[in-house]
Amino acid sequence: MIADRKLFFIPIIARALQSDDPRQSLEEAFEEIRELGKEDEYQEGYEQFREFIKTDMTSSAEDSELRVRLLKEAIHRLVHDLATDTFEGDEEQKEALLGILRSYPDWNAEYVRIVEEVRVLFPPGIELKLEVLKGNRRIGSFPISPAPATIGAITPGNYTVRFSNGRILWEGELAKEDLIWAYAFPGKDLAMAAETEASKREPTKKISLLNGEITLSVFAGLEAGRIRIESAKGL
Numbered sequence: 001m002i003a004d005r006k007l008f009f010i011p012i013i014a015r016a017l018q019s020d021d022p023r024q025s026l027e028e029a030f031e032e033i034r035e036l037g038k039e040d041e042y043q044e045g046y047e048q049f050r051e052f053i054k055t056d057m058t059s060s061a062e063d064s065e066l067r068v069r070l071l072k073e074a075i076h077r078l079v080h081d082l083a084t085d086t087f088e089g090d091e092e093q094k095e096a097l098l099g100i101l102r103s104y105p106d107w108n109a110e111y112v113r114i115v116e117e118v119r120v121l122f123p124p125g126i127e128l129k130l131e132v133l134k135g136n137r138r139i140g141s142f143p144i145s146p147a148p149a150t151i152g153a154i155t156p157g158n159y160t161v162r163f164s165n166g167r168i169l170w171e172g173e174l175a176k177e178d179l180i181w182a183y184a185f186p187g188k189d190l191a192m193a194a195e196t197e198a199s200k201r202e203p204t205k206k207i208s209l210l211n212g213e214i215t216l217s218v219f220a221g222l223e224a225g226r227i228r229i230e231s232a233k234g235l
Contacts, residue, residue, distance in 0.1 A: 013029055013075075052074050080114060080211055082111060083114035133159065150226055150229075156175050156180075177204070185220070214230070
């Protein structure tokens with residue numbers, strides 16, 4: 001059993017997901033987790049378990065295949081957070097989880113793959129930047145930082161967000177419905193746009209990149225819109 005009781009459910013789930021019949025094994029694993037969760041020393045861990053899978057495991061209507069999918073997605077998020085150093089637990093929890101991951105070849109391979117990808121994308125001593133292009137023309141370039149970066153005077157067209165090493169994060173069209181207030185909010189008076197501070201307007205489009213590490217938000221204006229890009233932790 002993992003030393004940190006707040007994470008007691010991880011090895012129990014790991015064994016179930018790696019079994020020949022994960023659906024049946026998960027039924028038994030959930031029962032074991034529920035029983036342990038009744039004990040005072042495991043209650044906090046049980047609440048973390050429920051948050052981990054974003055569902056109420058006491059529900060009798062829970063579909064077994066949905067359980068398997070949710071847990072695999074949660075494990076993938078956990079592997080990604082550990083590999084990109086965005087895991088929010090302490091060092092003891094991190095080391096305990098890494099020890100578990102290394103015991104399972106598929107998860108360990110995914111962890112190693114992500115670590116190598118991050119190393120290639122962000123080699124030591126080389127400062128990568130985020131770039132925004134309209135068509136083939138670069139219209140913005142800025143360091144990867146938790147501080148939001150904003151580009152104004154955005155008119156309808158095709159846009160690309162990429163790293164300065166050439167890796168494309170997003171390509172797509174921003175239409176007048178995304179950028180021009182009269183088309184984005186046809187039922188709202190133009191005077192409202194003029195009176196509302198740009199920083200307080202709601203985005204017309206929000207795009208998550210790199211599993212949520214970078215967020216691209218699009219805002220409408222009177223004659224042109226703007227793009228705001230935020231990095232969760234500066235990567």
